[in-house]
Amino acid sequence: MDRDGKQIRVGVDIGGTFTDVAMEVGGMLHSIKVLTDYSFPENAIVKGIREVAEVAGANLAEIDTIIHGTTLATNALIERRGAKTAFITTRGFRDVIEMRTESRFEQYDLDIVLPAPLVSRDERFVLNERIGADGTVLKALDLDEVDVLCDRIITAEYESVAIGFIHSYLNGTHEKIVRERLLSKKPGISVSISSEVSPQMREFQRFNTVCANAFVKPLMASYLNRLVGRLAEEGSNCPVFMIHSGGGIISVESAVEFPVRLLESGPAGGAIFAAHIASSYGLDQVLSYDMGGTTAKICLLESQTPKTSKTFEVARTYRFKKGSGMPISIPVIEMVEIGAGGGSIATVDSMRQIRVGPHSAGSEPGPACYGRGGEHPTVTDADLILGRLDTDEFAGGAMKLDRHASDRAMRQDLAEKLELDVATAAYGLSEVVDENMSNAARMHAVENGKELSEFTMIAFGGAAPIHASRLCEKLGMSELLIPAGAGVGSAIGFLRAPFGFESVRSAYSRLSRFEANTINSMISDLIAEATSFVRSGAPDADPDLECTAYMRYVGQGWEVPVSIEVRDYADADGTLFRKLFDEQYERFFGRVIDDLDVEIVSWSLRATSRVVPPQKIGKIGKAAIAVARGTREIFDVQEGAFQSASVVSRQDLKPGDWIAGPAVITERETSTIITASREVIMQADGCLLVRIKQAA
Template sequence: MTKDGMQIRVGADIGGTFTDVAMEVGDTMHSAKVLTNYTAPEQGIVDGVRLVAEKAGVALSQIDTIIHGTTLATNALIERRGARTALITSKGFRDVIEMRTENRFEQYDLDIVLPAPLVPRDERFVLDARIDASGKVLKEIDASELDALVETVLAGGFESIAIGLIHSYANGDHERQVRDALLARKPDLSVSISCEVSPQMREFQRFNTVCANAYVKPLMASYLTRLIDSLREAGTNCPVFMIHSGGGIISVESAIEFPVRLLESGPAGGAIFAAHIAKRHGLSRVLSYDMGGTTAKICLIDDQMPKTAKTFEVARTYRFKKGSGMPISIPVIEMVEIGAGGGSIASVDSMRQIRVGPHSAGSEPGPACYGRGGDRPTVTDADLLLGKLCAEGFAGGTMTLDQPAAEGAVARDLSGPLGTDVATAAFGICEVVDENMSNAARMHAVENGMELADYTMIAFGGAAPLHAGRLCEKLGIDELLVPPGAGVGSAIGFLRAPFGFESVRSSYIRLGAFDAGRVNAVLKDLTEEATSFVRSGAPDAVPTLECTAYMRYVGQGWEVPVTVEVRDYAGDDVAAFRKGFETVYEQLFGRLIDTLDIEIISWSLRASSEAYPAPRVERVDASRRIETDERRQMFEARAARFVEASVVARDAMALGDCIAGPAIITENETTTIITDAQEAVVQADGCLLVRSKA
């Protein structure tokens, strides 16, 4: 805290290429980017915090709060470099995580290869005990069998143990009994049980989720402990919190226990950032576009709330094809992610077509233009060659880009094989990556029944403002907002997130036999669990509660989410549940099925502290059209040639200033490209409103 009482809060996001740090001192924001340190990722945060504190003129000891998000858990799953893990499951269910759902994500591929399970078959063990779907014990655990199982597992020298027994979402007593037996013999053993990690039906998803939690738990515990120690040694003495996949803040202790909740923490921060901007501008339909060094993420935000889901996939093996990855059953902000970042590597395939991603040059060695040993052409190299980036002053002046190296990489790998000049090949890279992103956005919108022409795009991340204008042209979107600090948008989003946690549970209730007492018991348990997580970080918070029941007609395979009140229910309240389901179902599918009963399969309850304030700003029209003396040759996609573009520093533009494209607006962490058909107007909160010319 400063001498005059202003809070100092820091958000830190570790990405695949850069580690972004944002520091808020009162109402003033300072930011920095440093290259991600793969060997010691915590060092990148310490370096970034030191750099941004120096910019802000504050001591590290004055920082009040640090909020952190990371993709390290996700990367550990993708790269299969987690702990050696054993799975203990029910007899007869040993092969569930290998059999999966038996769906074919590539229907006509006769040589299809399914992703290998995290736990090999010889490291999966079974217990001959059984609980039914209602939670009734059919066969108790035999003490001698359990003792022998514990002895076998401990003799295997495993670093972490996952326990997933059939129907434990209805009754977790057997899982707890097995955990207690293991910890009685080895108290420091890392153990995860599915009734706490993901108490939801569908055993493959639940077993896979608890295996993923166990697999990354020792790694994340070690990393978070080192991070806390490194920050303390550097001079901070403030609490550190984590952002989780659902968009809320939890304590480090909770994150260490349930690291699977962190898998989408970085992208979640970006969606929160976009939702905050949407609320300030009163926008009801927003397409959030986050492009960093490794991936691009797209999220639909309706009524200033990001769309959420209770399952998602990581580590897809077929170019991000749905069904080819590991399903994780935890609450998450729903978004589509593709391998299209600034560091995505371009190549020419056997059909002489340009392909971009999903592999990335990352930060080590990085794109060819970084001059750090990379020799493969990337999107950043193409942006440099097309005049979108300036070689000097990259990443806030911490790097000078090597244009000859970029030219050499593109010439060798693309323009040479294709028989074109370097500029044409670079243009091809950018068009391919922009088309990949626009296709992903269209697909995501269609799957949600939306028309993107009605949306406003909000772009952030180091590479997004470079490509957002062209993406809007491809998608038919008329308006684009580029917020202040867009280059570190996810880190700023961490500072806008509430303390929040979403508890999930499967509890089957049929409306034809509605049991109000059971509903109330489920809601009570969910409320207690969710609010305890919130109060672990914000003890004085009075959490806001939001509950969703996942419902379907009897006999259907999948559920629809229905918002329900958090209160005590009576028997005649069944009508409210039925009406809520029918309203949502008819909106989605156009008609009801009158002859079928309705069932509730599972529940989720979100508890969150008070939202960060987002005062409304009014739309500002152009009051002054500016001309600049600085010019640069930039490739214009629609004209397919180089044109003379105006260059202006963003901090030199004032409220109401307007610049017509083609133009390049520079700032420390990113660059915004205004195409020939667009203009940009500075808004009251510092956002750039990019729109089609009148």
């Protein structure tokens, strides 16, 4: 706490281009962006915290809590930059992670290339053991065989070992025995077992998940230990917590053990930030739009809650097509992510069409306009050429942008090849990236059966406010909210997240043979596991519990999530489970199937600490026209020409102040572009409400 007794909390989000830092001092927010250090990410964190503490008038020793999210684990998987990893499995199942599910993600591509497995075949080993589908031991481990394999792995100097046996989600005894033998022979070796990392059925996804955990575990352990050490050197000995992909906070120790849970941790913070704003305004249908320097993330929120899933894919290799990536079986906030950020590089393909991303200039060298050696045109360069960014006020004036470098890169790579002038090439680049994002949003909405014209967009991230108004025009959305601190939205979201953990487990049962004791025991185990993770960070927490049973008709291939009350059940409650399933199935598909038995495939239980809900506020209308501090020529797409736009400083706006587009609302971490078809009104909580122009 600071000298006045105010609690100081810090949220830190490492992105591909910028590291965002948000500091909350007694309810007051201060924020800053610094360029990400790829070699030593902790250096950017320490630099950012030091700078934001100076702005807030605090010192590092006064910080009470640091909450951190990072894409480091995701990037390591995408780039295949992890530990030398061995995989041990049941004899006969060595090639599961290479055979995948045998489905084709592109049906008519005769030259289809499946993604390479994370662990190559010569690094996959087998043991002659077998657990049955009911969890009983069909063939016990031969400890002599285990010892020989352990010696072989140690001699080969593997840094990390993944262990995944068939049906170990029901009985993990064999996996634990092999781990114990390995650790007894080489204490300190990194070992991950699937019965703890992802105790779920479907061996391809489970094996892949435990391999991913093992692959990034030494890297993440090294990084997190360095981070805690660096912070201590700077005088900050406060606890450091991590945001996980499901949107909750866990301890650093838990994160080191299960780093696969950190995949998508940064985007999860953004979804929490959007949910907080949606709750403040009572919005039940929201499209969260987060665009940073490297990627854009789109998430649907209903009833102020992000949509979640128990599986997702990393590193899709084929035009971001579903099925072409690396499946990971962990609870995650469901969103669509595309390679469209401020640093995304534009090229001209063989058909003379502009392509943007997925390659990014990142922070090293960065867009051409950063003056750090970048030579290719990016989205940020296009925004600068189109007048959306100011050369002297980028990042609050901390970084001067080089307009000449942007012009040169745009001319060489796009304009000359397409026989266009520089401004038209920049306009084309911008339209392509906006159309990519709008297509991704439409597809995500269609897959979830939603109509986006009924939604409100909440946009944040360094680049999203620049493109959000145009995206709303493309999607037919009438209202857009740009929250205060939008440029560092994910970092602020970390400060709004609860301590939380979701435990998952596969346990097969049929409703026709409903066994209450088995189900009660399963729920009790899930509660114990989930609450232990929550209390590792919040010892006094009395967490809220949410239980979900994944159910389906016998013979179906996928499950329907059904919310289940957390309590003890009796054998007669099988009829209640059937009723709940029928209601959910009918809601999804319109009708139920009579006289067909239902089975429960797996369970999840989410434990979350209670958080103070945001204060409810209402939208306010126009009061006074905002005073512009100047004008700037910006390109408006619908008008097809540069127009004189009012430039307004966000910090000068008072609740009710408004201005019609075209306009630019400037602030330290980003700029909000108001297109000619829109107007903007400052709200009571500091949000900008951007909407279709309305008559006075």
